[in-house]
Amino acid sequence: MNFLIVYFSYTGNNRLLAEELSERLDCDSCPVVEKKSRTDITNLLDMVFRREPKLEPLALSPANYDHIVFVAPLWNAHLANPMSALIKRERASIHDYSFITFSGYHRPGQPEQVGKQLRELTGKAPEALTELAVTDLLPERDRKNVRIVSNFLASPADLNRYESQIDDFLQQINPAVPWRQVPFEDRPGIRS
Numbered sequence: 001m002n003f004l005i006v007y008f009s010y011t012g013n014n015r016l017l018a019e020e021l022s023e024r025l026d027c028d029s030c031p032v033v034e035k036k037s038r039t040d041i042t043n044l045l046d047m048v049f050r051r052e053p054k055l056e057p058l059a060l061s062p063a064n065y066d067h068i069v070f071v072a073p074l075w076n077a078h079l080a081n082p083m084s085a086l087i088k089r090e091r092a093s094i095h096d097y098s099f100i101t102f103s104g105y106h107r108p109g110q111p112e113q114v115g116k117q118l119r120e121l122t123g124k125a126p127e128a129l130t131e132l133a134v135t136d137l138l139p140e141r142d143r144k145n146v147r148i149v150s151n152f153l154a155s156p157a158d159l160n161r162y163e164s165q166i167d168d169f170l171q172q173i174n175p176a177v178p179w180r181q182v183p184f185e186d187r188p189g190i191r192s
């Protein structure tokens with residue numbers, strides 16, 4: 001089975017996760033690239049008006065892969081708009097797929113809402129859906145501070161906190177994937 005990681009990331013957390021998954025699955029990856037550069041104002045307008053940003057063509061075609069792993073942040077309990085626009089556009093070329101997010105919080109009902117959105121976009125359920133939340137890395141006092149959570153930039157070593165969740169996700173989509181051998185901090189930087 002061949003996998004493709006398709007990722008979107010605004011501040012880098014989901015790119016970091018995508019790079020880790022691509023290495024673990026030993027598979028290709030490609031970013032979702034927007035035609036216009038994004039700002040915090042764009043984020044706000046996209047969220048409020050549910051806008052669909054214009055995208056460049058993907059560098060690799062999902063139709064050539066058995067399973068697409070989508071990786072993206074959540075905005076307002078939905079897929080970040082560039083990722084929902086991409087999935088909508090590529091719907092016909094997606095065979096099996098899964099979704100994993102490096103999101104901000106564990107909001108009640110959020111995973112269910114995201115699962116529903118994915119089913120509506122693709123017409124089928126994801127093989128796996130996993131949410132890693134930034135708040136799990138923060139002290140209790142900062143977890144309700146939206147500014148701290150949304151501006152938090154994870155380091156490769158931070159991924160250790162999610163090791164079992166990442167392993168579970170990978171096992172669900174490919175039981176043959178090897179377990180991780182080396183802690184993240186011992187590796188050369190994967191987030192240049």
Ligand SMILES: Cc1cc2nc3c(=O)[nH]c(=O)nc-3n(C[C@H](O)[C@H](O)[C@H](O)COP(=O)(O)O)c2cc1C
Pocket residue numbers: 008009010011012013014015043044047072073074075076077078102103104105106107134149150151152
């Ligand atoms: C405009 C905006 C809205 C957000 N809304 C949510 C949300 O509804 N739920 C959530 O869990 N995280 C939310 N977040 C937090 C991001 O998902 C989180 O910071 C993520 O790690 C950013 O990923 P990135 O660095 O790949 O862009 C929001 C962040 C921004 C900027």
